[in-house]
Amino acid sequence: MIEVYREERERFQKVKRFLSNGKVLFGGVVLLLLIFTAITAPYIAPHDPNEQDITATKTPPFWMEGGDTNHVLGTDSLGRDVFSRILYGSRVAMFVAVVGTFFAGLIGVILALLAGYYRGAVDNIISRFVDIWISFPPILLSIVLMAVLGTGLTNVALAIILVDWTRFCRVIRGEVFNIRERDFILAAKAEALGNFRIIVKEVFPNIIPLLLVLVTLEMGIAIIVEAILSFVGLSVEASIPAWGQMIALGRLYIHQAWWIMVFPMMCIIMSVLGLNLLGDGLREVLDPRLKVMGMK
Amino acid sequence: MSEPLLCIRDLKVSFRLARGILNAVGGVSLDIEKGQILGLVGESGGGKSMVGLSVLRLVPEGGEIVSGRIVFEGTNLLEISEDEMRSIRGSDISMILQDPLSSLNPAFRIGSQIVDVLRLHKGYEKKEAELIAIELLHNMGIPDPKKSLQKFPHQLSGGMRQRVVIAIAFSCNPKLIIADEPTTALDVTIQAQILRLLNKLSDEYRTSVLFITHDLGIVANLCDRVAVIYAGEIVETAPTRELFKNPMHPYTKALFRSIPRHDRRQEQFYSIEGMMGTPIDWPDRCKFYPRCSEKIGACGHTDFVEVRACAPGHHVRCLKYE
Numbered sequence: 067m068i069e070v071y072r073e074e075r076e077r078f079q080k081v082k083r084f085l086s087n088g089k090v091l092f093g094g095v096v097l098l099l100l101i102f103t104a105i106t107a108p109y110i111a112p113h114d115p116n117e118q119d120i121t122a123t124k125t126p127p128f129w130m131e132g133g134d135t136n137h138v139l140g141t142d143s144l145g146r147d148v149f150s151r152i153l154y155g156s157r158v159a160m161f162v163a164v165v166g167t168f169f170a171g172l173i174g175v176i177l178a179l180l181a182g183y184y185r186g187a188v189d190n191i192i193s194r195f196v197d198i199w200i201s202f203p204p205i206l207l208s209i210v211l212m213a214v215l216g217t218g219l220t221n222v223a224l225a226i227i228l229v230d231w232t233r234f235c236r237v238i239r240g241e242v243f244n245i246r247e248r249d250f251i252l253a254a255k256a257e258a259l260g261n262f263r264i265i266v267k268e269v270f271p272n273i274i275p276l277l278l279v280l281v282t283l284e285m286g287i288a289i290i291v292e293a294i295l296s297f298v299g300l301s302v303e304a305s306i307p308a309w310g311q312m313i314a315l316g317r318l319y320i321h322q323a324w325w326i327m328v329f330p331m332m333c334i335i336m337s338v339l340g341l342n343l344l345g346d347g348l349r350e351v352l353d354p355r356l357k358v359m360g361m362k
Numbered sequence: 363m364s365e366p367l368l369c370i371r372d373l374k375v376s377f378r379l380a381r382g383i384l385n386a387v388g389g390v391s392l393d394i395e396k397g398q399i400l401g402l403v404g405e406s407g408g409g410k411s412m413v414g415l416s417v418l419r420l421v422p423e424g425g426e427i428v429s430g431r432i433v434f435e436g437t438n439l440l441e442i443s444e445d446e447m448r449s450i451r452g453s454d455i456s457m458i459l460q461d462p463l464s465s466l467n468p469a470f471r472i473g474s475q476i477v478d479v480l481r482l483h484k485g486y487e488k489k490e491a492e493l494i495a496i497e498l499l500h501n502m503g504i505p506d507p508k509k510s511l512q513k514f515p516h517q518l519s520g521g522m523r524q525r526v527v528i529a530i531a532f533s534c535n536p537k538l539i540i541a542d543e544p545t546t547a548l549d550v551t552i553q554a555q556i557l558r559l560l561n562k563l564s565d566e567y568r569t570s571v572l573f574i575t576h577d578l579g580i581v582a583n584l585c586d587r588v589a590v591i592y593a594g595e596i597v598e599t600a601p602t603r604e605l606f607k608n609p610m611h612p613y614t615k616a617l618f619r620s621i622p623r624h625d626r627r628q629e630q631f632y633s634i635e636g637m638m639g640t641p642i643d644w645p646d647r648c649k650f651y652p653r654c655s656e657k658i659g660a661c662g663h664t665d666f667v668e669v670r671a672c673a674p675g676h677h678v679r680c681l682k683y684e
Binding site: 185186248249250252253254255256257258259260267268271272274 | 418420423448449450451452453456457459460461464465466467468469470478479482483527530
């Protein structure tokens with residue numbers, strides 16, 4: 067009985083350790099909110115994001131003079147509801163963040179495992195390739211890629227994958243280097259495990275904490291890159307609302323209707339800040355060194 | 363006398379470095395009989411670990427077994443294919459490493475680590491393997507083995523972890539275990555427990571052990587035979603009693619003198635003068651020559667010092683006994 071109780075309590079403490087980290091808590095809430103709005107945008111948005119109302123252009127947010135509770139955050143220069151567009155914009159941001167990060171991570175991790183584990187010629191080829199790839203300025207590279215690939219949601223994700231896999235590859239390769247020198251890898255070889263099995267079963271589980279941190283940071287980066295691309299009009303088609311696009315439009319009316327630009331900007335800032343803090347907090351919570359020292 | 367279980371002949375391992383060729387192991391010959399515990403003693407960097415790794419053909423990258431034979435149960439391990447070698451690793455010959463914290467994978471519960479090895483080598487079902495794992499841990503003297511299976515390595519103490527490592531090493535009933543300083547990372551009381559355990563298991567399972575250490579005290583308690591290695595060469599081998607009673611090689615004697623004694627007042631701890639250095643492009647003469655306090659005239663000129671028997675089972679590589 068006491069044992070069961072103790073295990074329950076240990077599990078509870080583990081959860082508590084995660085939540086007691088303010089960064090994790092804040093970032094987690096932001097991430098959940100983003101996922102929620104991205105999924106439910108069609109149901110919770112008060113208006114069709116593309117519905118124009120020429121009679122009500124540049125309506126201010128509801129708390130300002132001339133504001134209207136029908137358009138909570140006001141309307142843009144074409145009379146479209148800013149709040150609804152922001153909700154829909156989160157779909158683009160989340161799609162790019164999730165898909166882009168997943169595949170960038172996948173490519174990066176696989177190459178990093180190969181390079182870090184086999185070293186020698188394999189590492190040389192992969193690492194030099196990464197070096198060359200990284201030497202292109204990332205924003206420039208993604209703009210060029212978009213110009214070549216053409217606009218569209220999947221192409222944005224593709225551009226982000228192609229630009230950002232190197233980030234994963236570099237960091238994880240270093241970690242794999244460390245792990246493969248540890249004795250349990252030698253022990254696994256002495257137990258006659260094959261290379262593939264050692265990589266998958268012995269090395270990979272040990273990079274998961276680092277990977278988790280990288281993934282959250284990368285999601286923030288993906289959101290920024292998408293915003294930049296849609297700001298310059300190289301992201302999704304004009305019919306799909308995206309935050310960067312809204313900023314680009316709002317920029318023209320910044321003196322008359324600041325809300326068109328400021329709200330999507332705040333969304334980007336909050337999302338990226340939240341994801342970065344989440345990554346930072348996870349690093350603190352998951353760092354095995356702190357764990358060994360018994361930090362709660 | 364029957365054929366020894368493991369018979370190493372003239373093993374040479376070298377590393378190609380920018381500065382030259384490093385002869386980590388330079389012509390080592392050893393025999394281990396069935397059920398015997400052989401101590402391989404020497405200072406750090408002397409090539410003892412490399413001998414152990416060579417037996418499993420796990421010499422680190424950059425190193426290469428240049429020549430020699432490692433005959434295990436009649437097969438030369440250096441001639442068989444990698445696949446055949448893998449069928450020997452872990453099942454016929456297994457290894458215990460120095461640091462029990464890093465030789466267990468921190469990401470998995472110890473239960474699954476033991477079960478994995480059992481399933482891989484013996485083809486047990488999961489349930490079956492779990493029962494055997496519990497039995498094993500029990501034999502290792504781990505309290506409450508069933509619960510211990512659910513623990514992660516960092517939740518166990520150093521001694522318990524090393525017991526788990528030993529359990530994994532013994533899990534497939536190997537004929538030979540290579541123990542590379544298995545107690546160095548543990549404190550003295552735990553050391554004694556682990557050594558007693560190893561001794562017991564070696565007796566029970568008739569397992570031979572190649573025990574690599576720098577601690578002569580351990581050797582005295584545990585090993586049947588001792589081989590002293592210096593700069594990649596065996597300088598003296600003898601049954602443990604004989605070696606302790608009658609050490610002959612100047613290096614062995616110096617090692618004994620280096621053990622701090624509490625029963626004698628010492629102004630200063632004895633240490634062998636100089637450093638071993640790195641054996642890159644060394645002349646072929648006696649490797650201990652530069653640090654030897656008993657060298658004779660011929661030592662500086664004679665290229666190759668032969669190993670000679672000076673008592674039954676007692677061999678020494680020194681010109682003094684020519």
